[in-house]
Structure formats: C-alpha cells, structure tokens
Amino acid sequence: QVQLVESGGGLVQAGGSLRLSCAASGRTVSNYAMGWFRQAPGKEREFVAAMRGSGDSTAYTDSVKGRFTISRDNAKNTVYLQMNSLKPEDTAVYYCAARTSPIVSRASFHYDAWGQGTQVTVSS
Numbered sequence: 001q002v003q004l005v006e007s008g009g010g011l012v013q014a015g016g017s018l019r020l021s022c023a024a025s026g027r028t029v030s031n032y033a034m035g036w037f038r039q040a041p042g043k044e045r046e047f048v049a050a051m052r053g054s055g056d057s058t059a060y061t062d063s064v065k066g067r068f069t070i071s072r073d074n075a076k077n078t079v080y081l082q083m084n085s086l087k088p089e090d091t092a093v094y095y096c097a098a099r100t101s102p103i104v105s106r107a108s109f110h111y112d113a114w115g116q117g118t119q120v121t122v123s124s
Helices: none
Strands: 003-005 010-013 017-023 033-039 046-051 058-060 068-073 077-083 092-099 118-123
Touching: 003 092, 010 033, 010 092, 017 033, 017 118, 033 068, 046 068, 046 077, 058 068
Parallel strands: 010 118
Antiparallel strands: 003 017, 017 077, 033 046, 033 092, 046 058, 068 077, 092 118
C-alpha cells in the first residue's frame, strides 16, 4: 500500500507561483501513473494534471495548460506540481493520487491511493 503526503500549499497573490510536492512511501511509484486533482469549496474534485510512470507522457486540464507543470523524481519517490501565473480560480485543496497502472488517466476512480490534500489559496 502506498502512502502519499502533499506539501507546499499556501497563500499567494494572483500571478505568483507555488510548487507542490507529493512524497510517496510504502511502495516505489516509478511505474505508477501519478496525478494531481483539486477540489474547490462547493465543487466536485477535478483533474488537474497527470504523468505516465515513465515520465514520457503528461496530461493537463485546459485551464492550467501553459501555467502548471507536473514532474517526478523517481529517485526520491516524489511528484511535483509547479504552478505559475496563479489565478484566484486556482484556489482549492490539491490532492496527489497514485495509479498502479503506468497509464495516464483523467478519471479519479482510476487512482488507487490519495494524499490528504494541501490548501492553495490565491488572492486577487
């Protein structure tokens, strides 16, 4: 069973940047697809970004393309989400997720393990 712990959230002004980290333990996730999702108050959890186990394929939701970058360091068993040009509408709890398949998916039900989430708040 893999455990995931997110960090790096916080309060930032619009236009600023944050880098989220997701540290995995219990299993090596180098062959797992890893994803980031977010949930704003009163809204459903939505897909943000995902990366194939090998790191050679990524997917992003349209609203973050060109602003967010997902990456991974398999030596550290860690996945990152670099968020630039942040907007107030990016405010949400951000969750890291692991899928035991290496194939990228945008569907939350495909993911087998979740972190506890980290709050990102972007002020206008």
